[in-house]
Amino acid sequence: MDWNNLRYLVEFKRTGTLLAVAKRLEVDATTVSRRIRSLEASFGLDVLERGPDGNLVLTEAGVRAAAQAEQIDQLVADLQGDLVDAKHRVTGVVHLSAVPMLVKRILIPQIAIFSAKYPELTLHLNADNRNFCLTNRETDVALRLGRPTEGGHSLKAYRVGLMTHAVFAPEALSGDAVDRLSWLGYQHEMQNLPQARWMEDNVAGLGGEFASTRFYDADTAIEAVAAGLGKTVLPCLVGQKDARLQQASEPLPDLFREAWLIHRAEDAKLARIQVVCQWLADLFRGNQCDAAKPI
Template sequence: MQKNTRDINGVNWDDLRYFLAVARTQTASAAAKRLNVDHTTVARRIRELEASLATVLFEKSRSGGFALTSEGQRLLSYADTIETTVQSASEQFTGGAHSLSGHVRVGSTEGFGSFFLAPQLARFAQAHPDISIDLLPVPHFVSLSKREADIAILLERPERGQYVHTKLCDYQLRLYGTPSYLESHPFPEKTAEMHGHAFLNYVTDLVFSPELLYLDRAIPNAKANFCTTSIVAQYHAALQGTALAILPCFMAEPDPGLVAVVPEQISITRHFWLCCREDLRKLRRISALWDYVRQAAEINRPLLMGEVSIMAFPPP
Protein backbone atom coordinates (compact mmCIF):
# COMPACT_ATOMS: atom_id res chain seq x y z
CA MET A 1 0.00 0.00 0.00
CA GLN A 2 1.47 3.36 -1.02
CA LYS A 3 2.02 5.82 1.76
CA ASN A 4 0.93 9.42 1.38
CA THR A 5 3.25 12.35 1.99
CA ARG A 6 2.10 12.72 5.59
CA ASP A 7 3.02 9.21 6.70
CA ILE A 8 6.75 9.91 7.10
CA ASN A 9 7.25 11.35 10.60
CA GLY A 10 3.81 12.95 10.34
CA VAL A 11 4.99 15.74 8.03
CA ASN A 12 3.38 16.56 4.70
CA TRP A 13 6.36 17.59 2.63
CA ASP A 14 4.17 19.64 0.30
CA ASP A 15 3.28 21.86 3.27
CA LEU A 16 6.89 23.07 3.23
CA ARG A 17 6.19 24.90 -0.07
CA TYR A 18 3.48 26.85 1.69
CA PHE A 19 5.72 27.45 4.67
CA LEU A 20 8.51 28.86 2.46
CA ALA A 21 6.11 31.11 0.56
CA VAL A 22 4.70 32.60 3.78
CA ALA A 23 8.16 32.96 5.33
CA ARG A 24 9.34 34.90 2.27
CA THR A 25 6.29 37.09 1.73
CA GLN A 26 5.16 37.39 5.38
CA THR A 27 1.47 37.39 4.45
CA ALA A 28 -0.97 34.62 3.54
CA SER A 29 -2.43 36.67 0.68
CA ALA A 30 0.97 37.30 -0.96
CA ALA A 31 1.94 33.66 -0.52
CA ALA A 32 -1.38 32.59 -2.05
CA LYS A 33 -0.75 34.77 -5.07
CA ARG A 34 2.71 33.28 -5.51
CA LEU A 35 1.37 29.73 -5.20
CA ASN A 36 -1.77 30.44 -7.25
CA VAL A 37 -4.16 29.24 -4.52
CA ASP A 38 -6.70 30.82 -2.17
CA HIS A 39 -5.32 32.52 0.96
CA THR A 40 -7.52 30.30 3.15
CA THR A 41 -5.70 27.29 1.69
CA VAL A 42 -2.37 28.80 2.70
CA ALA A 43 -3.58 29.46 6.25
CA ARG A 44 -4.95 25.92 6.52
CA ARG A 45 -1.73 24.31 5.27
CA ILE A 46 0.32 26.34 7.78
CA ARG A 47 -1.98 25.25 10.62
CA GLU A 48 -1.62 21.62 9.52
CA LEU A 49 2.17 21.88 9.36
CA GLU A 50 2.31 23.43 12.83
CA ALA A 51 0.05 20.67 14.15
CA SER A 52 2.20 17.93 12.58
CA LEU A 53 5.35 19.43 14.13
CA ALA A 54 3.61 20.30 17.42
CA THR A 55 5.06 23.80 17.39
CA VAL A 56 4.24 27.38 16.46
CA LEU A 57 6.09 28.52 13.34
CA PHE A 58 4.67 32.03 12.94
CA GLU A 59 3.54 34.87 15.17
CA LYS A 60 0.41 36.13 13.43
CA SER A 61 -1.09 39.62 13.64
CA ARG A 62 -3.40 41.73 11.48
CA SER A 63 -0.87 44.56 11.24
CA GLY A 64 2.41 42.64 11.12
CA GLY A 65 1.40 39.61 9.07
CA PHE A 66 3.29 36.36 9.63
CA ALA A 67 6.58 36.69 11.52
CA LEU A 68 8.76 33.62 12.04
CA THR A 69 9.19 32.35 15.57
CA SER A 70 12.52 30.89 16.66
CA GLU A 71 11.21 27.44 15.71
CA GLY A 72 10.12 28.82 12.37
CA GLN A 73 13.61 30.17 11.78
CA ARG A 74 15.04 26.73 12.47
CA LEU A 75 12.64 25.08 10.04
CA LEU A 76 13.35 27.72 7.40
CA SER A 77 16.97 26.61 7.18
CA TYR A 78 15.96 22.96 6.61
CA ALA A 79 13.10 23.76 4.21
CA ASP A 80 15.30 26.08 2.18
CA THR A 81 17.94 23.36 1.85
CA ILE A 82 15.32 20.82 0.80
CA GLU A 83 13.97 23.19 -1.85
CA THR A 84 17.45 23.88 -3.24
CA THR A 85 18.27 20.16 -3.35
CA VAL A 86 15.03 19.31 -5.16
CA GLN A 87 15.57 22.13 -7.65
CA SER A 88 19.14 21.03 -8.32
CA ALA A 89 18.06 17.42 -8.83
CA SER A 90 15.28 18.50 -11.18
CA GLU A 91 17.68 20.52 -13.29
CA GLN A 92 20.10 17.62 -13.48
CA PHE A 93 17.41 15.43 -15.02
CA THR A 94 15.64 17.96 -17.21
CA GLY A 95 18.85 19.62 -18.42
CA GLY A 96 18.08 22.13 -21.13
CA ALA A 97 14.75 20.58 -22.03
CA HIS A 98 12.76 23.33 -20.37
CA SER A 99 12.94 27.11 -20.37
CA LEU A 100 14.41 28.90 -17.38
CA SER A 101 11.87 29.19 -14.58
CA GLY A 102 11.53 29.76 -10.86
CA HIS A 103 11.97 32.59 -8.41
CA VAL A 104 15.03 34.76 -7.75
CA ARG A 105 15.37 37.46 -5.11
CA VAL A 106 18.08 40.09 -5.70
CA GLY A 107 19.28 42.39 -2.93
CA SER A 108 21.19 45.57 -3.68
CA THR A 109 22.27 48.90 -2.36
CA GLU A 110 19.51 51.44 -2.81
CA GLY A 111 20.97 53.65 -5.51
CA PHE A 112 22.38 50.86 -7.67
CA GLY A 113 19.23 48.82 -7.33
CA SER A 114 16.88 51.69 -8.17
CA PHE A 115 18.82 53.41 -10.95
CA PHE A 116 20.82 50.59 -12.56
CA LEU A 117 19.45 47.15 -11.72
CA ALA A 118 15.75 48.00 -12.04
CA PRO A 119 15.88 48.83 -15.78
CA GLN A 120 18.36 46.03 -16.44
CA LEU A 121 16.29 43.37 -14.67
CA ALA A 122 13.14 44.59 -16.37
CA ARG A 123 14.74 43.61 -19.69
CA PHE A 124 15.86 40.26 -18.24
CA ALA A 125 12.34 39.54 -16.94
CA GLN A 126 10.89 40.31 -20.37
CA ALA A 127 13.25 37.81 -21.99
CA HIS A 128 12.55 35.14 -19.32
CA PRO A 129 8.84 35.39 -18.42
CA ASP A 130 8.90 32.14 -16.41
CA ILE A 131 11.39 33.58 -13.93
CA SER A 132 9.85 35.75 -11.21
CA ILE A 133 12.21 38.35 -9.77
CA ASP A 134 12.11 40.25 -6.48
CA LEU A 135 14.44 43.27 -6.41
CA LEU A 136 15.28 44.67 -2.97
CA PRO A 137 17.00 48.07 -3.33
CA VAL A 138 17.50 48.95 0.34
CA PRO A 139 19.71 51.36 2.34
CA HIS A 140 21.24 48.56 4.42
CA PHE A 141 23.03 45.26 4.00
CA VAL A 142 20.97 42.34 2.68
CA SER A 143 21.72 39.11 4.52
CA LEU A 144 22.36 36.05 2.37
CA SER A 145 22.80 33.88 5.46
CA LYS A 146 19.25 34.73 6.60
CA ARG A 147 17.91 33.95 3.10
CA GLU A 148 16.83 37.57 2.56
CA ALA A 149 18.11 37.26 -1.01
CA ASP A 150 19.55 34.69 -3.40
CA ILE A 151 21.94 37.15 -5.06
CA ALA A 152 23.28 40.33 -3.50
CA ILE A 153 25.24 43.34 -4.74
CA LEU A 154 27.31 44.60 -1.82
CA LEU A 155 29.71 47.43 -1.06
CA GLU A 156 32.10 45.11 0.74
CA ARG A 157 33.34 41.61 -0.03
CA PRO A 158 32.04 38.96 2.41
CA GLU A 159 34.77 37.95 4.82
CA ARG A 160 33.25 34.61 5.82
CA GLY A 161 30.46 32.21 4.94
CA GLN A 162 29.71 29.73 2.18
CA TYR A 163 29.38 32.26 -0.61
CA VAL A 164 30.52 32.64 -4.18
CA HIS A 165 31.56 36.23 -4.88
CA THR A 166 33.28 38.27 -7.54
CA LYS A 167 34.06 41.92 -8.05
CA LEU A 168 31.20 43.23 -10.19
CA CYS A 169 32.48 46.67 -11.17
CA ASP A 170 34.11 49.92 -10.23
CA TYR A 171 31.94 53.01 -10.11
CA GLN A 172 32.66 56.67 -9.59
CA LEU A 173 31.06 59.35 -7.44
CA ARG A 174 31.34 63.10 -7.90
CA LEU A 175 30.04 66.27 -6.31
CA TYR A 176 26.85 67.45 -8.01
CA GLY A 177 24.63 70.50 -7.93
CA THR A 178 22.04 72.19 -10.10
CA PRO A 179 23.02 74.90 -12.62
CA SER A 180 20.92 77.40 -10.67
CA TYR A 181 22.75 76.63 -7.43
CA LEU A 182 26.14 77.07 -9.09
CA GLU A 183 25.08 80.37 -10.66
CA SER A 184 24.07 81.83 -7.30
CA HIS A 185 26.93 80.31 -5.31
CA PRO A 186 30.39 81.07 -6.78
CA PHE A 187 32.60 78.04 -6.43
CA PRO A 188 36.17 78.25 -5.09
CA GLU A 189 39.09 76.61 -6.84
CA LYS A 190 40.19 74.74 -3.71
CA THR A 191 38.02 72.30 -1.77
CA ALA A 192 39.38 73.68 1.50
CA GLU A 193 37.54 76.93 0.78
CA MET A 194 34.06 75.41 0.41
CA HIS A 195 32.88 76.36 3.90
CA GLY A 196 30.26 78.74 2.50
CA HIS A 197 28.37 75.98 0.68
CA ALA A 198 25.53 73.78 1.87
CA PHE A 199 25.87 70.02 1.49
CA LEU A 200 23.71 66.93 1.72
CA ASN A 201 25.02 63.92 3.60
CA TYR A 202 24.19 60.61 5.24
CA VAL A 203 23.09 60.45 8.88
CA THR A 204 26.54 59.58 10.15
CA ASP A 205 25.61 57.36 13.08
CA LEU A 206 23.14 55.35 10.98
CA VAL A 207 25.27 54.48 7.93
CA PHE A 208 25.43 50.74 7.35
CA SER A 209 28.96 50.95 5.91
CA PRO A 210 31.85 53.39 6.49
CA GLU A 211 32.32 53.28 2.70
CA LEU A 212 29.40 55.73 2.49
CA LEU A 213 31.10 58.55 4.37
CA TYR A 214 32.32 60.19 1.17
CA LEU A 215 31.70 63.80 2.09
CA ASP A 216 33.77 63.76 5.28
CA ARG A 217 36.80 62.48 3.37
CA ALA A 218 36.43 64.57 0.23
CA ILE A 219 35.63 67.91 1.89
CA PRO A 220 36.79 68.08 5.52
CA ASN A 221 34.61 70.28 7.74
CA ALA A 222 31.86 70.46 5.12
CA LYS A 223 28.60 71.70 6.63
CA ALA A 224 25.61 69.44 5.94
CA ASN A 225 22.36 70.98 7.15
CA PHE A 226 20.24 68.18 5.66
CA CYS A 227 21.12 64.53 6.27
CA THR A 228 19.28 61.34 5.34
CA THR A 229 19.82 57.59 5.39
CA SER A 230 18.95 57.38 1.68
CA ILE A 231 21.09 58.15 -1.38
CA VAL A 232 17.89 58.42 -3.44
CA ALA A 233 16.64 61.08 -1.03
CA GLN A 234 19.94 62.96 -1.42
CA TYR A 235 19.53 62.80 -5.20
CA HIS A 236 16.03 64.30 -5.09
CA ALA A 237 17.08 66.92 -2.53
CA ALA A 238 20.04 67.97 -4.69
CA LEU A 239 17.63 68.60 -7.58
CA GLN A 240 15.94 71.31 -5.52
CA GLY A 241 18.99 73.52 -5.98
CA THR A 242 19.59 74.28 -2.30
CA ALA A 243 22.69 72.18 -1.62
CA LEU A 244 25.39 69.98 -3.15
CA ALA A 245 25.64 66.19 -2.86
CA ILE A 246 28.19 63.49 -3.61
CA LEU A 247 26.34 61.07 -5.87
CA PRO A 248 27.20 58.03 -8.01
CA CYS A 249 27.74 59.03 -11.63
CA PHE A 250 25.27 56.39 -12.85
CA MET A 251 22.56 58.29 -10.95
CA ALA A 252 23.51 61.89 -11.66
CA GLU A 253 25.09 61.97 -15.13
CA PRO A 254 21.90 60.97 -17.02
CA ASP A 255 20.00 63.83 -15.33
CA PRO A 256 20.41 67.21 -17.12
CA GLY A 257 19.32 68.91 -13.92
CA LEU A 258 22.64 68.09 -12.23
CA VAL A 259 26.17 69.20 -13.05
CA ALA A 260 29.44 67.76 -11.74
CA VAL A 261 31.39 70.27 -9.66
CA VAL A 262 35.21 70.34 -9.92
CA PRO A 263 35.33 66.66 -11.02
CA GLU A 264 39.10 66.92 -11.45
CA GLN A 265 39.36 67.48 -7.68
CA ILE A 266 36.46 65.45 -6.31
CA SER A 267 36.21 62.05 -7.94
CA ILE A 268 35.80 58.96 -5.78
CA THR A 269 36.09 55.38 -7.03
CA ARG A 270 34.36 52.54 -5.20
CA HIS A 271 33.45 48.92 -6.01
CA PHE A 272 30.43 46.62 -6.03
CA TRP A 273 30.66 42.91 -5.24
CA LEU A 274 28.33 40.28 -6.68
CA CYS A 275 27.58 37.54 -4.16
CA CYS A 276 25.50 34.38 -3.96
CA ARG A 277 25.04 31.47 -1.61
CA GLU A 278 27.28 28.62 -2.72
CA ASP A 279 24.46 26.06 -2.75
CA LEU A 280 22.40 28.20 -5.17
CA ARG A 281 25.08 29.24 -7.63
CA LYS A 282 24.65 26.27 -10.01
CA LEU A 283 20.89 26.61 -10.36
CA ARG A 284 20.20 27.56 -13.97
CA ARG A 285 18.02 30.60 -13.23
CA ILE A 286 20.59 31.91 -10.73
CA SER A 287 23.43 31.32 -13.17
CA ALA A 288 21.55 33.06 -15.99
CA LEU A 289 20.77 36.14 -13.93
CA TRP A 290 24.29 36.21 -12.44
CA ASP A 291 25.83 36.20 -15.92
CA TYR A 292 23.38 38.84 -17.15
CA VAL A 293 24.19 41.23 -14.30
CA ARG A 294 27.92 40.79 -14.90
CA GLN A 295 27.47 41.48 -18.61
CA ALA A 296 25.30 44.53 -17.90
CA ALA A 297 27.96 45.96 -15.59
CA GLU A 298 30.73 45.25 -18.08
CA ILE A 299 29.10 46.98 -21.06
CA ASN A 300 28.07 49.91 -18.86
CA ARG A 301 31.53 50.63 -17.49
CA PRO A 302 31.54 54.10 -19.19
CA LEU A 303 28.25 54.97 -17.45
CA LEU A 304 29.41 53.66 -14.08
CA MET A 305 32.61 55.67 -14.34
CA GLY A 306 30.88 58.89 -15.41
CA GLU A 307 32.18 58.92 -18.97
CA VAL A 308 28.76 58.72 -20.68
CA SER A 309 25.17 59.38 -19.63
CA ILE A 310 23.31 56.69 -21.59
CA MET A 311 22.66 53.17 -20.30
CA ALA A 312 23.35 50.13 -22.51
CA PHE A 313 21.60 46.75 -22.32
CA PRO A 314 22.98 43.26 -23.01
CA PRO A 315 21.25 41.22 -25.71
CA PRO A 316 18.42 39.02 -24.33
Protein backbone atom coordinates in the same frame (compact mmCIF):
# COMPACT_ATOMS: atom_id res chain seq x y z
CA MET B 1 15.40 -8.58 -15.28
CA ASP B 2 18.28 -6.26 -16.11
CA TRP B 3 16.75 -3.36 -18.00
CA ASN B 4 20.09 -2.63 -19.64
CA ASN B 5 19.78 -5.95 -21.53
CA LEU B 6 16.68 -4.62 -23.28
CA ARG B 7 18.87 -2.12 -25.14
CA TYR B 8 20.50 -5.03 -26.97
CA LEU B 9 17.15 -6.44 -28.00
CA VAL B 10 15.96 -3.04 -29.22
CA GLU B 11 19.12 -2.56 -31.26
CA PHE B 12 18.76 -6.05 -32.78
CA LYS B 13 15.26 -5.09 -33.90
CA ARG B 14 16.69 -1.95 -35.49
CA THR B 15 19.82 -3.44 -37.09
CA GLY B 16 19.07 -7.13 -37.66
CA THR B 17 22.45 -8.69 -36.72
CA LEU B 18 24.55 -9.22 -33.62
CA LEU B 19 27.56 -7.67 -35.32
CA ALA B 20 25.58 -4.53 -36.15
CA VAL B 21 24.37 -4.34 -32.54
CA ALA B 22 27.96 -4.67 -31.30
CA LYS B 23 29.10 -1.86 -33.61
CA ARG B 24 26.17 0.39 -32.63
CA LEU B 25 26.75 -0.06 -28.89
CA GLU B 26 30.55 -0.13 -29.22
CA VAL B 27 31.01 -3.57 -27.61
CA ASP B 28 32.14 -6.92 -28.96
CA ALA B 29 29.79 -9.58 -30.40
CA THR B 30 30.42 -11.89 -27.42
CA THR B 31 29.01 -9.25 -25.08
CA VAL B 32 25.90 -8.91 -27.24
CA SER B 33 25.32 -12.69 -27.25
CA ARG B 34 25.80 -12.86 -23.47
CA ARG B 35 23.33 -10.00 -22.88
CA ILE B 36 20.72 -11.61 -25.13
CA ARG B 37 21.09 -15.00 -23.38
CA SER B 38 20.72 -13.26 -20.01
CA LEU B 39 17.54 -11.60 -21.23
CA GLU B 40 16.13 -14.93 -22.45
CA ALA B 41 16.93 -16.51 -19.08
CA SER B 42 15.01 -13.77 -17.26
CA PHE B 43 12.02 -14.17 -19.63
CA GLY B 44 12.13 -17.97 -19.69
CA LEU B 45 11.61 -17.63 -23.45
CA ASP B 46 13.79 -17.40 -26.54
CA VAL B 47 13.83 -13.97 -28.17
CA LEU B 48 16.04 -15.02 -31.11
CA GLU B 49 15.97 -18.05 -33.39
CA ARG B 50 17.49 -19.21 -36.65
CA GLY B 51 15.48 -18.35 -39.72
CA PRO B 52 15.18 -20.46 -42.91
CA ASP B 53 18.34 -18.84 -44.25
CA GLY B 54 20.28 -19.63 -41.09
CA ASN B 55 20.40 -16.02 -39.88
CA LEU B 56 19.16 -14.98 -36.44
CA VAL B 57 15.68 -13.41 -36.33
CA LEU B 58 13.30 -12.34 -33.58
CA THR B 59 10.89 -14.94 -32.26
CA GLU B 60 7.24 -13.99 -31.78
CA ALA B 61 7.99 -13.28 -28.12
CA GLY B 62 11.09 -11.34 -29.19
CA VAL B 63 9.05 -9.16 -31.54
CA ARG B 64 6.59 -8.24 -28.77
CA ALA B 65 9.34 -7.67 -26.21
CA ALA B 66 11.41 -5.57 -28.60
CA ALA B 67 8.42 -3.40 -29.56
CA GLN B 68 7.57 -2.62 -25.93
CA ALA B 69 11.22 -2.15 -25.00
CA GLU B 70 11.55 0.32 -27.86
CA GLN B 71 8.70 2.36 -26.37
CA ILE B 72 10.48 2.33 -23.02
CA ASP B 73 13.71 3.41 -24.72
CA GLN B 74 11.89 6.34 -26.34
CA LEU B 75 10.32 7.36 -23.04
CA VAL B 76 13.75 7.37 -21.39
CA ALA B 77 15.18 9.45 -24.25
CA ASP B 78 12.27 11.91 -23.96
CA LEU B 79 12.79 12.13 -20.20
CA GLN B 80 16.49 12.85 -20.62
CA GLY B 81 15.69 15.56 -23.16
CA ASP B 82 13.14 17.14 -20.83
CA LEU B 83 15.61 17.14 -17.95
CA VAL B 84 18.29 18.78 -20.09
CA ASP B 85 15.78 21.43 -21.20
CA ALA B 86 14.71 22.01 -17.59
CA LYS B 87 18.34 22.46 -16.53
CA HIS B 88 18.88 25.22 -19.08
CA ARG B 89 15.39 26.71 -18.97
CA VAL B 90 15.28 30.11 -17.32
CA THR B 91 12.29 29.87 -15.04
CA GLY B 92 11.39 30.19 -11.36
CA VAL B 93 11.97 32.88 -8.74
CA VAL B 94 15.18 34.73 -7.83
CA HIS B 95 15.33 36.91 -4.71
CA LEU B 96 17.73 39.79 -5.36
CA SER B 97 18.82 42.24 -2.66
CA ALA B 98 20.69 45.54 -2.95
CA VAL B 99 20.78 48.97 -1.35
CA PRO B 100 17.78 51.13 -2.37
CA MET B 101 19.91 53.50 -4.44
CA LEU B 102 21.06 50.68 -6.77
CA VAL B 103 17.63 49.07 -6.98
CA LYS B 104 15.87 52.31 -7.84
CA ARG B 105 18.53 53.99 -10.00
CA ILE B 106 20.25 51.08 -11.78
CA LEU B 107 18.07 47.95 -11.70
CA ILE B 108 14.50 49.19 -12.06
CA PRO B 109 15.17 51.19 -15.28
CA GLN B 110 16.43 47.95 -16.87
CA ILE B 111 13.84 45.53 -15.48
CA ALA B 112 11.47 45.72 -18.47
CA ILE B 113 14.20 44.72 -20.93
CA PHE B 114 15.36 41.87 -18.70
CA SER B 115 11.82 40.56 -18.08
CA ALA B 116 11.01 40.61 -21.80
CA LYS B 117 14.05 38.41 -22.43
CA TYR B 118 13.17 35.97 -19.63
CA PRO B 119 9.36 36.03 -19.28
CA GLU B 120 9.23 32.86 -17.15
CA LEU B 121 11.61 34.25 -14.53
CA THR B 122 10.26 36.20 -11.56
CA LEU B 123 12.52 38.67 -9.75
CA HIS B 124 11.79 39.54 -6.13
CA LEU B 125 13.66 42.80 -5.46
CA ASN B 126 14.61 43.55 -1.86
CA ALA B 127 15.71 47.19 -1.57
CA ASP B 128 17.27 47.49 1.87
CA ASN B 129 20.45 48.89 3.42
CA ARG B 130 20.93 45.81 5.58
CA ASN B 131 22.76 42.74 4.30
CA PHE B 132 20.35 39.86 3.73
CA CYS B 133 21.80 36.47 4.71
CA LEU B 134 22.40 34.12 1.79
CA THR B 135 23.27 31.05 3.86
CA ASN B 136 19.92 31.36 5.67
CA ARG B 137 18.23 31.82 2.26
CA GLU B 138 16.94 35.32 3.02
CA THR B 139 18.03 36.13 -0.53
CA ASP B 140 19.43 34.26 -3.55
CA VAL B 141 21.65 36.96 -5.06
CA ALA B 142 23.06 39.99 -3.24
CA LEU B 143 24.59 43.11 -4.77
CA ARG B 144 26.88 44.61 -2.13
CA LEU B 145 28.98 47.78 -1.98
CA GLY B 146 31.97 46.16 -0.35
CA ARG B 147 33.92 42.92 -0.30
CA PRO B 148 31.91 40.16 1.44
CA THR B 149 33.29 38.77 4.66
CA GLU B 150 30.82 35.99 5.48
CA GLY B 151 29.96 32.59 4.05
CA GLY B 152 33.37 31.12 3.23
CA HIS B 153 33.30 28.39 0.60
CA SER B 154 29.49 28.16 0.78
CA LEU B 155 29.23 31.43 -1.17
CA LYS B 156 30.58 32.52 -4.53
CA ALA B 157 31.49 36.20 -4.91
CA TYR B 158 32.45 38.38 -7.88
CA ARG B 159 33.72 41.92 -7.99
CA VAL B 160 31.62 43.42 -10.77
CA GLY B 161 33.11 46.89 -10.74
CA LEU B 162 34.62 49.94 -9.12
CA MET B 163 32.11 52.73 -8.54
CA THR B 164 33.80 56.08 -9.09
CA HIS B 165 32.37 59.17 -7.39
CA ALA B 166 32.09 62.86 -8.24
CA VAL B 167 30.37 66.02 -7.04
CA PHE B 168 26.83 66.46 -8.41
CA ALA B 169 24.66 69.59 -8.39
CA PRO B 170 21.25 70.66 -9.77
CA GLU B 171 21.27 70.51 -13.57
CA ALA B 172 20.10 74.09 -14.26
CA LEU B 173 22.79 75.95 -12.29
CA SER B 174 25.86 77.67 -13.75
CA GLY B 175 29.39 77.11 -12.50
CA ASP B 176 29.43 80.10 -10.13
CA ALA B 177 26.08 79.13 -8.65
CA VAL B 178 27.31 75.57 -8.11
CA ASP B 179 30.37 76.89 -6.28
CA ARG B 180 28.15 78.83 -3.88
CA LEU B 181 25.93 75.86 -3.05
CA SER B 182 26.06 74.31 0.41
CA TRP B 183 27.11 70.69 0.73
CA LEU B 184 24.54 68.06 1.57
CA GLY B 185 26.03 65.73 4.17
CA TYR B 186 24.89 62.69 6.09
CA GLN B 187 23.64 62.11 9.60
CA HIS B 188 26.19 61.08 12.22
CA GLU B 189 25.23 57.38 12.19
CA MET B 190 25.91 57.23 8.43
CA GLN B 191 29.44 58.67 8.57
CA ASN B 192 30.75 55.22 7.71
CA LEU B 193 29.70 55.80 4.09
CA PRO B 194 32.81 56.56 1.98
CA GLN B 195 31.18 59.61 0.35
CA ALA B 196 30.16 60.93 3.78
CA ARG B 197 33.71 60.56 5.11
CA TRP B 198 35.15 62.24 2.02
CA MET B 199 32.94 65.31 2.50
CA GLU B 200 33.70 65.53 6.21
CA ASP B 201 37.43 65.41 5.42
CA ASN B 202 37.44 67.79 2.44
CA VAL B 203 34.56 70.29 2.47
CA ALA B 204 36.18 72.74 4.88
CA GLY B 205 39.45 72.66 2.91
CA LEU B 206 37.53 73.49 -0.26
CA GLY B 207 36.07 76.57 1.42
CA GLY B 208 32.59 75.13 1.59
CA GLU B 209 30.07 74.56 4.33
CA PHE B 210 27.36 72.01 5.04
CA ALA B 211 23.66 72.75 4.71
CA SER B 212 21.60 72.66 7.89
CA THR B 213 19.74 69.59 6.65
CA ARG B 214 21.51 66.22 6.69
CA PHE B 215 20.40 62.93 5.21
CA TYR B 216 20.37 59.26 6.12
CA ASP B 217 20.88 57.67 2.70
CA ALA B 218 22.19 58.50 -0.77
CA ASP B 219 18.81 58.07 -2.41
CA THR B 220 17.32 60.89 -0.32
CA ALA B 221 20.40 63.04 -0.93
CA ILE B 222 19.84 62.67 -4.68
CA GLU B 223 16.31 64.04 -4.33
CA ALA B 224 17.62 66.92 -2.24
CA VAL B 225 20.14 67.86 -4.93
CA ALA B 226 17.46 67.64 -7.62
CA ALA B 227 15.29 69.97 -5.51
CA GLY B 228 18.08 72.57 -5.47
CA LEU B 229 19.00 72.24 -1.80
CA GLY B 230 22.73 71.87 -2.41
CA LYS B 231 25.40 69.62 -3.91
CA THR B 232 26.82 66.29 -2.76
CA VAL B 233 29.09 63.42 -3.70
CA LEU B 234 27.45 60.54 -5.58
CA PRO B 235 28.49 57.45 -7.53
CA CYS B 236 29.00 58.49 -11.16
CA LEU B 237 26.94 55.62 -12.54
CA VAL B 238 23.96 56.88 -10.51
CA GLY B 239 24.35 60.64 -10.86
CA GLN B 240 25.05 60.55 -14.59
CA LYS B 241 21.77 58.74 -15.24
CA ASP B 242 19.64 61.40 -13.54
CA ALA B 243 18.75 64.19 -15.99
CA ARG B 244 17.98 66.52 -13.07
CA LEU B 245 21.65 66.51 -12.01
CA GLN B 246 24.91 67.71 -13.49
CA GLN B 247 28.37 66.36 -12.72
CA ALA B 248 30.24 69.29 -11.18
CA SER B 249 33.70 67.73 -10.84
CA GLU B 250 35.98 65.13 -12.34
CA PRO B 251 35.79 61.69 -10.70
CA LEU B 252 37.42 61.96 -7.29
CA PRO B 253 40.68 59.99 -7.45
CA ASP B 254 40.66 59.02 -3.79
CA LEU B 255 37.06 57.88 -3.59
CA PHE B 256 35.58 54.72 -5.05
CA ARG B 257 33.57 51.72 -3.87
CA GLU B 258 33.77 48.10 -4.97
CA ALA B 259 30.56 46.49 -6.15
CA TRP B 260 30.31 42.77 -5.37
CA LEU B 261 27.89 40.11 -6.54
CA ILE B 262 27.26 37.14 -4.22
CA HIS B 263 25.24 33.93 -4.47
CA ARG B 264 25.34 30.46 -2.90
CA ALA B 265 28.00 28.20 -4.43
CA GLU B 266 25.50 25.35 -4.71
CA ASP B 267 23.32 27.50 -7.00
CA ALA B 268 26.10 28.29 -9.48
CA LYS B 269 24.76 25.94 -12.18
CA LEU B 270 21.14 27.08 -11.97
CA ALA B 271 20.16 28.84 -15.19
CA ARG B 272 18.07 31.44 -13.37
CA ILE B 273 20.99 32.40 -11.12
CA GLN B 274 23.39 32.53 -14.05
CA VAL B 275 21.27 34.90 -16.12
CA VAL B 276 20.59 37.25 -13.20
CA CYS B 277 24.29 37.41 -12.31
CA GLN B 278 25.28 37.98 -15.93
CA TRP B 279 22.67 40.75 -16.25
CA LEU B 280 24.00 42.51 -13.16
CA ALA B 281 27.62 42.16 -14.27
CA ASP B 282 26.72 43.60 -17.68
CA LEU B 283 24.95 46.58 -16.08
CA PHE B 284 28.07 47.50 -14.16
CA ARG B 285 30.40 46.71 -17.04
CA GLY B 286 28.41 49.17 -19.12
CA ASN B 287 29.02 51.85 -16.51
CA GLN B 288 32.82 52.15 -16.67
CA CYS B 289 33.39 49.27 -14.26
CA ASP B 290 35.82 46.36 -14.28
CA ALA B 291 34.74 43.01 -15.67
CA ALA B 292 33.43 40.51 -13.15
CA LYS B 293 36.14 38.46 -11.48
CA PRO B 294 35.38 35.47 -9.21
CA ILE B 295 37.18 34.86 -5.96
